[in-house]
Amino acid sequence: MDNKIIVRVQEPDFDLNLEMEALKLKTKKAGAVVFFVGKVRDLEDDKLQYLEIESFEELAKRQIEEICDNAANTWDLEYILVKHRFGRLKLNDNIVLVITSSKHRENAYEASRHIMEYLKSNVPFWKKEVANNTENWVENS
Amino acid sequence: MDNKIIVRVQEPDFDLNLEMEALKLKTKKAGAVVFFVGKVRDLEDDKLQYLEIESFEELAKRQIEEICDNAANTWDLEYILVKHRFGRLKLNDNIVLVITSSKHRENAYEASRHIMEYLKSNVPFWKKEVANNTENWVENS
Amino acid sequence: MGKVRLKYFSRIREIIGKPSELIEIKSKNLQDLIEELQSMGEQYSVLKGENFAVYSAVDQNMVTDVKASIKGATEIAFFPPMTGG
Protein backbone atom coordinates (compact mmCIF):
# COMPACT_ATOMS: atom_id res chain seq x y z
CA MET A 1 0.00 0.00 0.00
CA ASP A 2 1.01 3.52 -0.82
CA ASN A 3 2.92 5.32 1.94
CA LYS A 4 0.65 8.34 1.63
CA ILE A 5 -2.23 6.17 2.91
CA ILE A 6 -2.80 5.70 6.64
CA VAL A 7 -5.57 3.46 8.00
CA ARG A 8 -6.35 2.72 11.64
CA VAL A 9 -9.16 0.80 13.33
CA GLN A 10 -8.85 1.85 16.94
CA GLU A 11 -10.54 2.44 20.27
CA PRO A 12 -8.88 5.77 21.21
CA ASP A 13 -10.04 9.12 19.95
CA PHE A 14 -8.10 11.07 17.33
CA ASP A 15 -6.71 14.61 17.55
CA LEU A 16 -7.46 16.93 14.64
CA ASN A 17 -4.54 19.27 15.25
CA LEU A 18 -2.04 16.42 15.46
CA GLU A 19 -3.45 14.90 12.28
CA MET A 20 -3.04 18.23 10.51
CA GLU A 21 0.56 18.47 11.70
CA ALA A 22 1.30 14.95 10.48
CA LEU A 23 -0.22 15.75 7.10
CA LYS A 24 1.84 18.92 6.75
CA LEU A 25 5.03 16.96 7.40
CA LYS A 26 4.14 14.63 4.53
CA THR A 27 3.03 17.05 1.85
CA LYS A 28 3.86 20.59 0.86
CA LYS A 29 2.19 20.37 -2.56
CA ALA A 30 -1.40 20.12 -1.37
CA GLY A 31 -3.41 23.28 -0.90
CA ALA A 32 -6.71 21.57 -0.11
CA VAL A 33 -7.43 19.40 2.92
CA VAL A 34 -10.87 17.92 3.60
CA PHE A 35 -11.61 16.40 7.02
CA PHE A 36 -14.79 14.42 7.42
CA VAL A 37 -15.66 13.69 11.03
CA GLY A 38 -18.57 11.41 11.86
CA LYS A 39 -19.69 11.82 15.45
CA VAL A 40 -22.32 10.29 17.69
CA ARG A 41 -25.54 12.23 17.26
CA ASP A 42 -28.58 12.31 19.47
CA LEU A 43 -31.67 10.37 18.52
CA GLU A 44 -34.81 12.14 17.34
CA ASP A 45 -37.10 11.12 20.18
CA ASP A 46 -35.05 9.25 22.71
CA LYS A 47 -32.17 10.30 24.77
CA LEU A 48 -29.15 8.31 23.68
CA GLN A 49 -27.34 6.62 26.55
CA TYR A 50 -24.48 5.37 24.46
CA LEU A 51 -23.49 3.93 21.12
CA GLU A 52 -21.65 0.62 20.98
CA ILE A 53 -19.56 0.02 17.87
CA GLU A 54 -18.54 -3.54 17.13
CA SER A 55 -15.92 -4.27 14.52
CA PHE A 56 -14.25 -7.13 12.74
CA GLU A 57 -10.96 -5.31 13.07
CA GLU A 58 -8.66 -7.14 10.67
CA LEU A 59 -11.17 -7.27 7.84
CA ALA A 60 -12.28 -3.68 8.48
CA LYS A 61 -8.70 -2.46 8.15
CA ARG A 62 -8.23 -4.46 4.97
CA GLN A 63 -11.46 -3.21 3.43
CA ILE A 64 -10.64 0.42 4.26
CA GLU A 65 -7.14 0.05 2.80
CA GLU A 66 -8.68 -1.28 -0.38
CA ILE A 67 -11.01 1.70 -0.78
CA CYS A 68 -8.13 4.09 -0.05
CA ASP A 69 -5.99 2.44 -2.71
CA ASN A 70 -8.90 2.73 -5.07
CA ALA A 71 -9.33 6.44 -4.25
CA ALA A 72 -5.60 7.04 -4.74
CA ASN A 73 -5.87 5.51 -8.19
CA THR A 74 -8.97 7.49 -9.10
CA TRP A 75 -8.12 11.00 -7.87
CA ASP A 76 -4.91 12.99 -7.72
CA LEU A 77 -4.36 12.91 -3.95
CA GLU A 78 -1.37 13.76 -1.79
CA TYR A 79 -2.58 12.13 1.43
CA ILE A 80 -5.39 9.84 2.64
CA LEU A 81 -6.06 8.98 6.26
CA VAL A 82 -8.93 6.98 7.76
CA LYS A 83 -9.30 6.34 11.49
CA HIS A 84 -12.41 4.46 12.56
CA ARG A 85 -13.16 3.88 16.22
CA PHE A 86 -14.94 0.99 17.93
CA GLY A 87 -16.13 0.41 21.48
CA ARG A 88 -18.56 2.32 23.65
CA LEU A 89 -19.05 5.94 22.63
CA LYS A 90 -21.20 8.67 24.10
CA LEU A 91 -23.11 11.56 22.60
CA ASN A 92 -20.89 13.82 20.46
CA ASP A 93 -17.90 11.47 20.62
CA ASN A 94 -15.99 11.12 17.37
CA ILE A 95 -16.57 7.93 15.39
CA VAL A 96 -14.64 8.28 12.17
CA LEU A 97 -12.12 10.63 10.61
CA VAL A 98 -11.41 10.73 6.88
CA ILE A 99 -8.72 13.12 5.64
CA THR A 100 -8.05 13.65 1.96
CA SER A 101 -5.64 16.19 0.61
CA SER A 102 -4.96 17.32 -2.93
CA LYS A 103 -3.64 20.17 -5.02
CA HIS A 104 -7.12 20.99 -6.25
CA ARG A 105 -10.01 20.84 -3.83
CA GLU A 106 -12.43 18.93 -6.09
CA ASN A 107 -10.30 15.79 -5.80
CA ALA A 108 -10.19 15.97 -2.02
CA TYR A 109 -13.96 16.48 -1.75
CA GLU A 110 -14.84 13.71 -4.18
CA ALA A 111 -12.46 11.18 -2.67
CA SER A 112 -13.78 11.96 0.82
CA ARG A 113 -17.39 11.38 -0.25
CA HIS A 114 -16.46 8.22 -2.05
CA ILE A 115 -14.63 6.77 0.95
CA MET A 116 -17.50 7.66 3.31
CA GLU A 117 -20.05 6.14 0.96
CA TYR A 118 -18.11 2.90 0.95
CA LEU A 119 -17.50 2.92 4.72
CA LYS A 120 -21.23 3.04 5.36
CA SER A 121 -22.00 -0.34 3.85
CA ASN A 122 -18.85 -2.24 2.92
CA VAL A 123 -16.72 -2.22 6.02
CA PRO A 124 -17.50 -4.55 8.94
CA PHE A 125 -18.62 -2.20 11.69
CA TRP A 126 -21.99 -2.41 13.44
CA LYS A 127 -23.58 0.23 15.59
CA LYS A 128 -25.95 -0.38 18.44
CA GLU A 129 -27.83 2.53 19.99
CA VAL A 130 -28.79 2.19 23.63
CA ALA A 131 -31.55 4.54 24.82
CA ASN A 132 -34.15 4.23 27.57
CA ASN A 133 -32.51 0.92 28.36
CA THR A 134 -33.52 -0.56 25.01
CA GLU A 135 -30.98 -1.63 22.45
CA ASN A 136 -31.29 -1.04 18.74
CA TRP A 137 -28.92 -2.15 16.01
CA VAL A 138 -28.64 0.73 13.53
CA GLU A 139 -29.92 -0.03 10.05
CA ASN A 140 -28.10 1.40 7.10
CA SER A 141 -29.16 4.85 5.96
CA MET B 1 -27.81 36.44 10.65
CA ASP B 2 -28.54 33.02 11.99
CA ASN B 3 -26.81 32.22 15.28
CA LYS B 4 -25.53 28.93 13.91
CA ILE B 5 -23.36 30.89 11.45
CA ILE B 6 -19.93 32.17 12.48
CA VAL B 7 -17.76 34.24 10.15
CA ARG B 8 -14.35 35.74 10.88
CA VAL B 9 -11.81 37.57 8.73
CA GLN B 10 -8.69 37.48 10.84
CA GLU B 11 -4.91 37.48 10.98
CA PRO B 12 -4.42 34.76 13.65
CA ASP B 13 -4.47 31.06 12.91
CA PHE B 14 -7.40 28.85 13.91
CA ASP B 15 -7.33 25.71 16.05
CA LEU B 16 -9.15 22.66 14.68
CA ASN B 17 -9.68 20.99 18.06
CA LEU B 18 -11.11 24.13 19.61
CA GLU B 19 -13.42 24.62 16.63
CA MET B 20 -14.66 21.06 17.01
CA GLU B 21 -15.32 21.64 20.72
CA ALA B 22 -17.24 24.83 19.96
CA LEU B 23 -19.32 23.02 17.36
CA LYS B 24 -20.15 20.21 19.75
CA LEU B 25 -21.40 22.69 22.33
CA LYS B 26 -23.80 24.12 19.73
CA THR B 27 -25.24 20.98 18.17
CA LYS B 28 -25.98 17.46 19.29
CA LYS B 29 -28.16 16.62 16.31
CA ALA B 30 -25.46 16.61 13.67
CA GLY B 31 -23.59 13.40 12.91
CA ALA B 32 -21.58 14.75 9.98
CA VAL B 33 -18.93 17.45 10.13
CA VAL B 34 -16.90 18.55 7.12
CA PHE B 35 -13.83 20.72 7.62
CA PHE B 36 -12.22 22.25 4.57
CA VAL B 37 -8.78 23.71 5.23
CA GLY B 38 -7.01 25.67 2.52
CA LYS B 39 -3.31 25.98 3.22
CA VAL B 40 -0.32 27.61 1.56
CA ARG B 41 1.11 25.18 -0.94
CA ASP B 42 4.50 25.19 -2.57
CA LEU B 43 4.90 26.37 -6.15
CA GLU B 44 5.64 23.92 -8.95
CA ASP B 45 9.05 25.25 -9.91
CA ASP B 46 9.98 27.94 -7.48
CA LYS B 47 10.52 27.86 -3.82
CA LEU B 48 7.84 29.94 -2.18
CA GLN B 49 9.19 32.52 0.24
CA TYR B 50 5.82 33.65 1.50
CA LEU B 51 2.25 34.37 0.51
CA GLU B 52 0.76 37.76 1.26
CA ILE B 53 -3.02 37.90 1.53
CA GLU B 54 -4.66 41.28 1.24
CA SER B 55 -8.27 41.73 2.18
CA PHE B 56 -11.04 44.29 2.15
CA GLU B 57 -12.08 43.10 5.58
CA GLU B 58 -15.52 44.61 6.09
CA LEU B 59 -16.77 43.68 2.62
CA ALA B 60 -15.17 40.23 2.82
CA LYS B 61 -17.00 39.50 6.08
CA ARG B 62 -20.25 40.72 4.61
CA GLN B 63 -19.85 38.67 1.42
CA ILE B 64 -19.01 35.51 3.38
CA GLU B 65 -21.99 36.02 5.68
CA GLU B 66 -24.20 36.30 2.61
CA ILE B 67 -23.00 32.99 1.14
CA CYS B 68 -23.38 31.31 4.54
CA ASP B 69 -26.97 32.55 4.83
CA ASN B 70 -27.56 31.28 1.34
CA ALA B 71 -26.12 27.87 2.22
CA ALA B 72 -28.23 27.71 5.39
CA ASN B 73 -31.33 28.30 3.26
CA THR B 74 -30.32 25.73 0.66
CA TRP B 75 -29.16 22.80 2.79
CA ASP B 76 -30.28 21.40 6.12
CA LEU B 77 -27.29 22.46 8.23
CA GLU B 78 -26.74 22.60 11.96
CA TYR B 79 -23.61 24.76 11.94
CA ILE B 80 -21.56 26.85 9.51
CA LEU B 81 -18.21 28.46 10.29
CA VAL B 82 -15.83 30.31 7.98
CA LYS B 83 -12.53 31.78 9.15
CA HIS B 84 -10.37 33.39 6.48
CA ARG B 85 -6.96 34.73 7.29
CA PHE B 86 -5.03 37.66 5.80
CA GLY B 87 -1.48 38.90 6.19
CA ARG B 88 1.86 37.25 5.51
CA LEU B 89 1.73 33.46 5.52
CA LYS B 90 4.43 30.88 4.97
CA LEU B 91 4.47 27.45 3.37
CA ASN B 92 1.89 25.08 4.89
CA ASP B 93 0.24 27.83 6.98
CA ASN B 94 -3.53 27.65 7.10
CA ILE B 95 -5.42 30.16 4.95
CA VAL B 96 -9.09 29.32 5.29
CA LEU B 97 -11.31 27.06 7.37
CA VAL B 98 -14.85 26.16 6.36
CA ILE B 99 -16.87 23.95 8.72
CA THR B 100 -20.30 22.65 7.80
CA SER B 101 -22.27 20.23 9.91
CA SER B 102 -25.48 18.38 9.21
CA LYS B 103 -27.51 15.35 10.13
CA HIS B 104 -26.78 13.75 6.78
CA ARG B 105 -23.32 14.04 5.31
CA GLU B 106 -24.39 14.99 1.76
CA ASN B 107 -25.63 18.37 2.97
CA ALA B 108 -22.38 19.14 4.77
CA TYR B 109 -20.26 18.16 1.74
CA GLU B 110 -22.35 20.10 -0.75
CA ALA B 111 -22.56 23.23 1.37
CA SER B 112 -18.79 23.14 1.94
CA ARG B 113 -18.06 22.92 -1.78
CA HIS B 114 -20.53 25.67 -2.54
CA ILE B 115 -19.01 28.03 0.03
CA MET B 116 -15.47 27.32 -1.21
CA GLU B 117 -16.50 27.85 -4.82
CA TYR B 118 -17.90 31.24 -3.92
CA LEU B 119 -14.94 32.22 -1.74
CA LYS B 120 -12.56 31.72 -4.65
CA SER B 121 -14.01 34.46 -6.82
CA ASN B 122 -16.60 36.53 -4.96
CA VAL B 123 -14.95 37.58 -1.74
CA PRO B 124 -12.39 40.41 -1.71
CA PHE B 125 -9.13 38.67 -0.90
CA TRP B 126 -6.05 38.79 -3.09
CA LYS B 127 -3.02 36.56 -2.88
CA LYS B 128 0.51 37.49 -3.81
CA GLU B 129 3.17 34.80 -4.06
CA VAL B 130 6.72 35.87 -3.37
CA ALA B 131 9.43 33.50 -4.66
CA ASN B 132 13.01 34.10 -5.78
CA ASN B 133 12.43 37.70 -4.80
CA THR B 134 9.79 38.15 -7.51
CA GLU B 135 6.20 38.93 -6.72
CA ASN B 136 3.22 37.42 -8.48
CA TRP B 137 -0.45 38.15 -7.89
CA VAL B 138 -2.28 34.85 -8.04
CA GLU B 139 -4.81 34.51 -10.86
CA ASN B 140 -8.04 32.68 -10.23
CA SER B 141 -7.99 28.94 -10.78
CA MET C 1 -12.03 -31.03 6.23
CA GLY C 2 -10.53 -30.09 9.58
CA LYS C 3 -11.19 -27.63 12.36
CA VAL C 4 -12.34 -24.15 11.44
CA ARG C 5 -12.72 -21.04 13.58
CA LEU C 6 -16.24 -19.64 13.04
CA LYS C 7 -16.82 -15.99 13.97
CA TYR C 8 -20.15 -14.26 14.46
CA PHE C 9 -20.73 -10.54 14.68
CA SER C 10 -23.45 -8.15 15.79
CA ARG C 11 -27.00 -9.54 15.66
CA ILE C 12 -25.72 -12.92 14.48
CA ARG C 13 -23.38 -13.13 17.48
CA GLU C 14 -26.30 -12.31 19.77
CA ILE C 15 -28.63 -14.88 18.19
CA ILE C 16 -26.07 -17.68 18.08
CA GLY C 17 -25.01 -16.67 21.57
CA LYS C 18 -21.25 -16.66 21.18
CA PRO C 19 -18.64 -14.59 19.31
CA SER C 20 -16.76 -17.57 17.93
CA GLU C 21 -16.25 -21.31 18.09
CA LEU C 22 -13.74 -23.83 16.81
CA ILE C 23 -15.48 -26.78 15.17
CA GLU C 24 -14.90 -29.71 12.87
CA ILE C 25 -16.77 -29.25 9.58
CA LYS C 26 -17.44 -31.52 6.60
CA SER C 27 -18.81 -28.99 4.07
CA LYS C 28 -16.88 -27.91 0.99
CA ASN C 29 -18.63 -24.55 0.45
CA LEU C 30 -20.55 -21.92 2.42
CA GLN C 31 -23.97 -23.06 1.30
CA ASP C 32 -23.32 -26.59 2.57
CA LEU C 33 -21.74 -25.25 5.75
CA ILE C 34 -24.84 -23.20 6.62
CA GLU C 35 -26.92 -26.35 6.05
CA GLU C 36 -24.53 -28.42 8.17
CA LEU C 37 -24.67 -25.93 11.08
CA GLN C 38 -28.49 -26.28 11.31
CA SER C 39 -28.04 -29.64 13.01
CA MET C 40 -26.23 -27.92 15.88
CA GLY C 41 -29.27 -25.92 16.93
CA GLU C 42 -32.23 -23.79 15.88
CA GLN C 43 -30.28 -20.57 16.46
CA TYR C 44 -28.07 -21.29 13.43
CA SER C 45 -31.01 -20.80 11.07
CA VAL C 46 -30.22 -17.06 11.23
CA LEU C 47 -27.36 -17.87 8.81
CA LYS C 48 -29.86 -18.73 6.07
CA GLY C 49 -30.45 -15.00 5.67
CA GLU C 50 -34.21 -15.12 5.76
CA ASN C 51 -34.63 -12.15 8.12
CA PHE C 52 -31.71 -10.02 7.02
CA ALA C 53 -28.82 -10.40 4.60
CA VAL C 54 -25.89 -12.43 5.90
CA TYR C 55 -22.39 -11.67 4.70
CA SER C 56 -19.43 -14.00 4.93
CA ALA C 57 -15.68 -13.65 5.00
CA VAL C 58 -13.35 -16.61 4.52
CA ASP C 59 -9.89 -16.05 5.98
CA GLN C 60 -10.70 -12.36 6.05
CA ASN C 61 -11.76 -12.07 2.44
CA MET C 62 -15.36 -11.20 1.73
CA VAL C 63 -17.02 -14.00 -0.22
CA THR C 64 -20.20 -13.51 -2.21
CA ASP C 65 -20.33 -16.84 -4.06
CA VAL C 66 -21.79 -19.33 -1.56
CA LYS C 67 -20.66 -22.19 -3.80
CA ALA C 68 -17.00 -21.18 -3.75
CA SER C 69 -14.75 -23.72 -2.08
CA ILE C 70 -13.87 -23.27 1.59
CA LYS C 71 -11.30 -26.05 1.47
CA GLY C 72 -8.31 -25.25 3.69
CA ALA C 73 -10.01 -22.25 5.29
CA THR C 74 -9.01 -21.58 8.89
CA GLU C 75 -11.50 -18.83 9.71
CA ILE C 76 -15.05 -18.20 8.48
CA ALA C 77 -16.99 -15.15 9.65
CA PHE C 78 -20.71 -14.40 9.39
CA PHE C 79 -22.19 -10.95 9.87
CA PRO C 80 -25.25 -8.81 9.09
CA PRO C 81 -25.29 -5.68 6.86
CA MET C 82 -22.49 -3.33 7.84
CA THR C 83 -23.15 0.12 9.28
CA GLY C 84 -19.81 1.90 9.47
CA GLY C 85 -18.96 5.55 9.12
Add this chain to the structure above:
Amino acid sequence: MGKVRLKYFSRIREIIGKPSELIEIKSKNLQDLIEELQSMGEQYSVLKGENFAVYSAVDQNMVTDVKASIKGATEIAFFPPMTGG
Protein backbone atom coordinates in the same frame (compact mmCIF):
# COMPACT_ATOMS: atom_id res chain seq x y z
CA MET D 1 -21.30 65.88 -4.53
CA GLY D 2 -18.97 66.01 -1.50
CA LYS D 3 -15.87 64.25 -0.29
CA VAL D 4 -15.61 60.55 -0.89
CA ARG D 5 -13.11 58.03 0.47
CA LEU D 6 -11.69 56.07 -2.47
CA LYS D 7 -10.06 52.70 -1.67
CA TYR D 8 -7.76 50.68 -3.90
CA PHE D 9 -6.74 47.07 -3.41
CA SER D 10 -4.13 44.66 -4.71
CA ARG D 11 -2.75 45.43 -8.16
CA ILE D 12 -4.88 48.57 -8.39
CA ARG D 13 -3.45 49.85 -5.10
CA GLU D 14 0.07 49.20 -6.41
CA ILE D 15 -0.56 50.93 -9.74
CA ILE D 16 -2.29 53.97 -8.26
CA GLY D 17 0.35 54.00 -5.54
CA LYS D 18 -1.81 54.42 -2.44
CA PRO D 19 -4.37 52.39 -0.53
CA SER D 20 -6.91 55.17 -0.25
CA GLU D 21 -7.55 58.87 -0.63
CA LEU D 22 -10.25 61.34 0.35
CA ILE D 23 -11.25 63.50 -2.59
CA GLU D 24 -13.95 65.83 -3.83
CA ILE D 25 -15.83 64.32 -6.77
CA LYS D 26 -18.39 65.67 -9.21
CA SER D 27 -19.55 62.44 -10.91
CA LYS D 28 -22.97 60.93 -10.30
CA ASN D 29 -22.12 57.34 -11.24
CA LEU D 30 -19.09 55.02 -11.40
CA GLN D 31 -18.58 55.35 -15.12
CA ASP D 32 -18.32 59.13 -14.86
CA LEU D 33 -16.13 58.85 -11.77
CA ILE D 34 -13.60 56.65 -13.55
CA GLU D 35 -13.55 59.23 -16.36
CA GLU D 36 -13.17 62.07 -13.87
CA LEU D 37 -10.25 60.37 -12.11
CA GLN D 38 -8.25 60.20 -15.39
CA SER D 39 -7.48 63.90 -15.06
CA MET D 40 -5.62 63.20 -11.82
CA GLY D 41 -2.96 61.13 -13.56
CA GLU D 42 -2.11 58.39 -16.02
CA GLN D 43 -2.11 55.71 -13.29
CA TYR D 44 -5.88 56.00 -12.89
CA SER D 45 -6.43 54.54 -16.37
CA VAL D 46 -6.14 51.10 -14.70
CA LEU D 47 -9.71 51.69 -13.48
CA LYS D 48 -10.99 51.51 -17.07
CA GLY D 49 -10.52 47.75 -16.83
CA GLU D 50 -8.64 47.33 -20.08
CA ASN D 51 -5.96 45.00 -18.68
CA PHE D 52 -8.01 43.11 -16.15
CA ALA D 53 -11.55 43.31 -14.81
CA VAL D 54 -12.13 46.00 -12.20
CA TYR D 55 -14.75 45.48 -9.51
CA SER D 56 -16.32 48.21 -7.43
CA ALA D 57 -18.01 48.45 -4.06
CA VAL D 58 -19.97 51.51 -2.98
CA ASP D 59 -20.30 51.81 0.80
CA GLN D 60 -19.32 48.15 1.03
CA ASN D 61 -21.86 46.84 -1.41
CA MET D 62 -20.62 45.32 -4.65
CA VAL D 63 -21.91 47.32 -7.61
CA THR D 64 -22.03 45.89 -11.11
CA ASP D 65 -24.04 48.60 -12.84
CA VAL D 66 -21.55 51.38 -13.58
CA LYS D 67 -24.44 53.75 -14.30
CA ALA D 68 -26.02 53.30 -10.86
CA SER D 69 -26.05 56.49 -8.80
CA ILE D 70 -23.24 57.08 -6.32
CA LYS D 71 -25.00 60.08 -4.82
CA GLY D 72 -24.43 60.27 -1.05
CA ALA D 73 -21.77 57.56 -1.11
CA THR D 74 -19.02 57.95 1.50
CA GLU D 75 -16.71 55.14 0.36
CA ILE D 76 -15.98 53.73 -3.09
CA ALA D 77 -13.57 50.82 -3.53
CA PHE D 78 -11.90 49.50 -6.68
CA PHE D 79 -10.28 46.09 -6.91
CA PRO D 80 -9.15 43.40 -9.37
CA PRO D 81 -10.61 39.87 -9.63
CA MET D 82 -10.77 38.25 -6.20
CA THR D 83 -8.70 35.20 -5.30
CA GLY D 84 -9.87 34.03 -1.91
CA GLY D 85 -10.05 30.57 -0.43
